[in-house]
Amino acid sequence: MIKIENLSHAYAKQRVLDDVNLHILKNERCALVGRNGAGKSTMIHTMLGLIPLQVGSITLGGISNKKQDWKKVVSYLPEKFNLYPHLTGEENIRFFASLASKKLDEESIDEKLKLVSLHEARKDQITTYSKGMLQRLGLAIMLYYDSDIIILDEPTSGLDPVGRKEILAIIKSLTNKTIMMASHHLNEIEEVCTHVAYLEKGKITKYSIEEFLSVDLKERQQA
Ligand SMILES: Nc1ncnc2c1ncn2[C@@H]1O[C@H](COP(=O)(O)OP(=O)(O)OP(=O)(O)O)[C@@H](O)[C@H]1O
Known part of the structure; x- marks a missing residue:
């Protein structure tokens, strides 16, 4: 459903994404995890065409993100958005x-x-x-x-435990969607995600949730 191949991105001389490959399959719920500045937003924004693709290819629901049609298969909820008060x-x-x-x-x-x-x-x-x-x-x-594909940027950011629980329950109920969700919270990743894409030093490693929870605690605390 989401296929990222050989994606690299640099700002001036700083290489943020270095030949990243990631496949997220239909109905997987994949957390995008990494320390502050690891490049999560750069990756999401490149996927959505909000910043130009430098090197590599991205297909969303089988459609190249260079074409306009992919917008029909993807919905994005940014961390901060404006509604009409x-x-x-x-x-x-x-x-x-x-x-x-x-x-x-x-x-x-x-x-x-x-x-x-x-x-x-x-x-x-x-x-x-x-x-x-x-x-x-x-x-x-x-x-x-x-849309079949949903991209969420820190969907529980700034919420109290009750608000967080309500959002997570809704995300969890979306069993027929393919979800990528940037998150810093291990407990919520554990609760709703089937997989984790761990971004570190420009590279991504994809784990099943079980694998991710069993890797070295020191590594996980960096999430
Ligand atoms: N427009 C830009 N120009 C130059 N450098 C940038 C730009 N946007 C991001 N960067 C740098 O690229 C790196 C990755 O930033 P990015 O925002 O993608 O990380 P992130 O993982 O989303 O971080 P956070 O968890 O804090 O949101 C950081 O070092 C950041 O300072």
């Missing part, structure tokens, strides 16, 4: 849904709001929402696009 939860999802298609799929909007437990609060202005509710609304908007 003067609108309700439902109006926000409707607004973003209208960017995807002219005819709104009301049933799907309803279903996504239920999935993220915001159906009751859908008519409330989002200025009254907690951080966790806003993050769940972001997930609902992203899920409206119904």
Whole structure:
């Protein structure tokens, strides 16, 4: 589903990604792990075409990321995103849904709001929402696009334990999606991910979650 081959990226003289190869198969949930500055954002942004591809190739759902079509198979939820504060939860999802298609799929909007437990609060202005509710609304908007591949950048960043648990439960329920999720939290990786892509010194090693949890603790603490 996600195929990265011989990907290298450098800023000025600093080589951040060095001949990276990574295959994420259908319905795998793969954490992207690495210390601050390891190159996680560089990799995600290159995959999404937000920064130009220097060396290598990336295919998403079988489509080269050089073509525009790949956008139909991938949804991305950045760590920080902007919603419209003067609108309700439902109006926000409707607004973003209208960017995807002219005819709104009301049933799907309803279903996504239920999935993220915001159906009751859908008519409330989002200025009254907690951080966790806003993050769940972001997930609902992203899920409206119904892409096979989902890329999440630190989806529980800044949330309290309850908010974190709610987000993780939603991600875990997405069993028919292929997910790549940048994360620094070993407990959440253990809870929701099937695999780990460990980025260190420009190289990636992919582990099954069981393998990753059994590798040297010192190595894991660097995540
Ligand atoms: N636009 C840029 N110009 C120059 N150097 C950059 C640029 N963006 C990132 N870097 C450098 O590239 C390296 C990798 O950065 P990147 O943001 O990809 O890492 P990261 O793993 O996402 O880090 P974090 O966990 O802190 O978000 C860092 O040393 C960073 O300073």
